[in-house]
Amino acid sequence: xxxxxxxxxxxxxxxxxxxxxxxxxxxxxxxxxxxxxxxxxxxxxxxxxxxxxxxxxxxxxxxxxxxxxxxxxxxxxxxxxxxxxxxxxxxxxxxxxxxxxxxxxxxxxxxxxxxxxxxxxxxxxxxxxxxxxxxxxxxxxxxxxxxxxxxxxxxxxxxxxxxxxxxxxxxxxxxxxxxxxxxxxxxxxxxxxxxxxxxxxxx
Amino acid sequence: xxxxxxxxxxxxxxxxxxxxxxxxxxxxxxxxxxxxxxxxxxxxxxxxxxxxxxxxxxxxxxxxxxxxxxxxxxxxxxxxxxxxxxxxxxxxxxxxxxxxxxxxxxxxxxxxxxxxxxxxxxxxxxxxxxxxxxxxxxxxxxxxxxxxxxxxxxxxxxxxxxxxxxxxxxxxxxxxxxxxxxxxxxxxxxxxxxxxxxxxxxx
DNA sequence: CGAGTGATTTACACTGTGTCAACTAACCCT
DNA sequence: AGGGTTAGTTGACACAGTGTAAATCACTCG
Numbered sequence: 001x002x003x004x005x006x007x008x009x010x011x012x013x014x015x016x017x018x019x020x021x022x023x024x025x026x027x028x029x030x031x032x033x034x035x036x037x038x039x040x041x042x043x044x045x046x047x048x049x050x051x052x053x054x055x056x057x058x059x060x061x062x063x064x065x066x067x068x069x070x071x072x073x074x075x076x077x078x079x080x081x082x083x084x085x086x087x088x089x090x091x092x093x094x095x096x097x098x099x100x101x102x103x104x105x106x107x108x109x110x111x112x113x114x115x116x117x118x119x120x121x122x123x124x125x126x127x128x129x130x131x132x133x134x135x136x137x138x139x140x141x142x143x144x145x146x147x148x149x150x151x152x153x154x155x156x157x158x159x160x161x162x163x164x165x166x167x168x169x170x171x172x173x174x175x176x177x178x179x180x181x182x183x184x185x186x187x188x189x190x191x192x193x194x195x196x197x198x199x200x201x202x203x
Numbered sequence: 204x205x206x207x208x209x210x211x212x213x214x215x216x217x218x219x220x221x222x223x224x225x226x227x228x229x230x231x232x233x234x235x236x237x238x239x240x241x242x243x244x245x246x247x248x249x250x251x252x253x254x255x256x257x258x259x260x261x262x263x264x265x266x267x268x269x270x271x272x273x274x275x276x277x278x279x280x281x282x283x284x285x286x287x288x289x290x291x292x293x294x295x296x297x298x299x300x301x302x303x304x305x306x307x308x309x310x311x312x313x314x315x316x317x318x319x320x321x322x323x324x325x326x327x328x329x330x331x332x333x334x335x336x337x338x339x340x341x342x343x344x345x346x347x348x349x350x351x352x353x354x355x356x357x358x359x360x361x362x363x364x365x366x367x368x369x370x371x372x373x374x375x376x377x378x379x380x381x382x383x384x385x386x387x388x389x390x391x392x393x394x395x396x397x398x399x400x401x402x403x404x405x406x
Numbered sequence: 407c408g409a410g411t412g413a414t415t416t417a418c419a420c421t422g423t424g425t426c427a428a429c430t431a432a433c434c435c436t
Numbered sequence: 437a438g439g440g441t442t443a444g445t446t447g448a449c450a451c452a453g454t455g456t457a458a459a460t461c462a463c464t465c466g
Contacts, residue, residue, distance in 0.1 A: 012412080028318040032453065043414050045456095053455070110370075111314025115231045124378075150396070155389050158379050163393075167313075167370030175327075176361050186358050190366075193353070194397035212443070235422065246445050248425095256424070407466105414461070421454080430445070 013050050016040045017064045020057060025104030029112050033057070055116050062109060062122040069101055078137065084146035084196045089188040091137055092164070096180050098130075099169045106166050134161040141195070148197050156195055163191070216253050218243045220267045223260055228307030232315050236260070258319050265312060265325040272304055281340065287349035287399045292391040294340055295367070299383050301333075302372045309369050337364040344398070351400050359398055366394070 019039035023031040033054060037044040051057040074094035081087035099106065113120035138157040141147040147156060164187075172178045178186070222242035226234040236257060240247040254260040277297040284290035302309065316323035341360040344350040350359060367390075375381045381389070 029314075030318045033455095034453080044454095045415085046413055048455070049413075054453095107314065107317050111232075111310065114310050115233050148396075150392060158375060158381075159389060159393055162371040162374040162379075163366050165370045165374055167368045168365040171365040171368055172361060176365075178361075186362060189353065190362055190397045193351075194393045215443080236424095237422080248446085249444060251424070252444075257422095409466085410464090412461105412463085415459085417457085417459105419454105419456080421452100423451080423453105425450080426448085428446085428448105431443090433442080434440090 012040070012042060012046060014064075016042060016047055016050060016057075017061055020061050021064075021068070021105065024061070024108050029108045055118050058109065058112065058116070059118050059122045061105060062119065062126060065102065065105065065126060069098070071097055071101075074098075084141055084144070085188065085192050087137060087141065088191045088195075089184060091134070091160075092184045092187045092191070095164045095169065095187075096173065096183050099166060099173070100180075103170075107170075110166060131157075131161050134164065138195075146196050148195060151195060160191065160195070163187075215243075215245060215249065216263075217267075219245060219250055219253060219260075220264055223264050224267075224271070224308065227264070227311050232311045258321050261312065261315065261319070262321050262325045264308060265322065265329060268305065268308065268329060272301070274300055274304075277301075287344055287347070288391065288395050290340060290344065291394045291398070292387060294337070294363075295387045295390045295394070298367045298390075299372065299376065299386050302369060302376075303383075306373075310373075313369060334360075334364050337367065341398075349399050351398060354398060363394065363398070366390075 016036060019036050020031070023035055023039060027035075033047050034044050036057070037047050040047075047057060051060055071094065074090070074097045077090040078087065078094055081090045109119060109123055113123045135153075135157040138147065138153055138160060141156075142153050147153070169183070172186075173180070173183050219239060222239050223234070226238055226242060230238075236250050237247050239260070240250050243250075250260060254263055274297065277293070277300045280293040281290065281297055284293045312322060312326055316326045338356075338360040341350065341356055341363060344359075345356050350356070372386070375389075376383070376386050
């Protein structure tokens with residue numbers, strides 16, 4: 001592979017990916033490779049040289065996703081949460097942060113993956129990481145004894161992950177126009193009631 | 204535009220829509236109009252006569268959706284539910300029923316709508332109906348005094364709707380491999396704890 | 407210097423969409 | 437029965453976007 005950027009310029013590869021990100025955000029899945037090339041000030045063939053084909057470009061975009069995300073603060077808040085309610089709130093704050101940033105490409109790729117195996121694999125890989133994060137949270141709650149006995153860790157983690165997924169966030173936040181705070185507040189209350197022991201219901 | 208929604212023989216129209224449904228299920232958004240025509244035993248141009256263009260065909264498919272759904276039983280169960288927990292369970296049963304049937308086109312159209320205004324409007328219209336159904340459920344719960352005072356009817360209805368949306372269902376049911384019963388059982392418990400008053404927590 | 411390589415330009419084959427015009431087969435009607 | 441409308445067919449074509457290929461340029465490094 002060509003892992004070395006030679007010329008003094010910022011790596012062409014990254015320029016192309018940035019251009020792709022922008023155009024996916026602006027035009028959705030209907031982006032043209034010629035537009036990508038133009039936006040990156042590069043020839044259309046350079047795109048093919050770097051990514052092989054359309055699908056390869058989108059896969060690379062998904063893999064490149066994490067590099068452009070800025071979630072350190074929100075993530076730290078989750079890890080330092082003193083109790084269950086605080087942890088859930090931090091998790092929902094992280095969630096809304098995450099989807100806000102990923103929104104442009106999530107809208108497109110979450111669905112394009114059905115027509116493209118490679119893209120599907122790449123996307124699932126990213127989501128697997130997400131799944132693990134929520135799983136870890138529920139583990140924490142369980143070892144602290146804050147998870148209600150009604151719940152197995154597996155079910156609670158899966159449900160939390162699924163409920164925090166893109167559709168739910170998008171419907172509430174974008175379609176119904178909820179603010180970030182309203183999303184975080186309502187979902188936190190929702191999850192706290194559903195998952196935690198009774199003693200924790202005071203806020 | 205043209206939108207000759209009543210071009211000719213309704214049976215031809217329906218044959219084309221059925222073929223489209225099948226092909227969307229088989230091939231996703233990448234279906235070719237020539238394949239649709241072939242499947243419907245019709246010339247490619249007939250498709251254009253009836254639906255104007257590709258987008259018109261997909262919009263018609265969404266509008267045609269309700270005609271092919273078979274939800275009478277599940278819907279009746281919701282309307283005759285004696286109490287809150289039963290109502291939520293019936294609702295989740297209806298939900299899994301609904302998404303199972305709509306799955307083939309939901310996967311594709313939920314996302315294609317971003318690139319196609321007309322399709323987006325049609326899809327949103329269908330989902331608005333769904334929203335109303337969940338709203339009615341929460342109204343019922345509220346007037347029966349079973350909705351916890353923590354919740355406004357608006358927030359509860361919106362949250363219920365969003366949590367029952369496609370992504371959540373798909374992640375749990377398809378990606379994580381939950382059975383229908385496990386989905387219904389877990390989600391019902393989840394929602395019961397989150398939305399209903401304490402007295403109802405016995406199952 | 408020359409070798410290597412990233413990138414450019416130009417050209418072309420292929421596929422799918424959308425449009426158009428001419429033809430056909432049915433049905434309807436006084 | 438013949439004339440007009442309706443529904444559909446056939447075949448051709450323009451257009452756009454993807455993907456491939458070959459010749460060439462430009463810059464770097466040994």
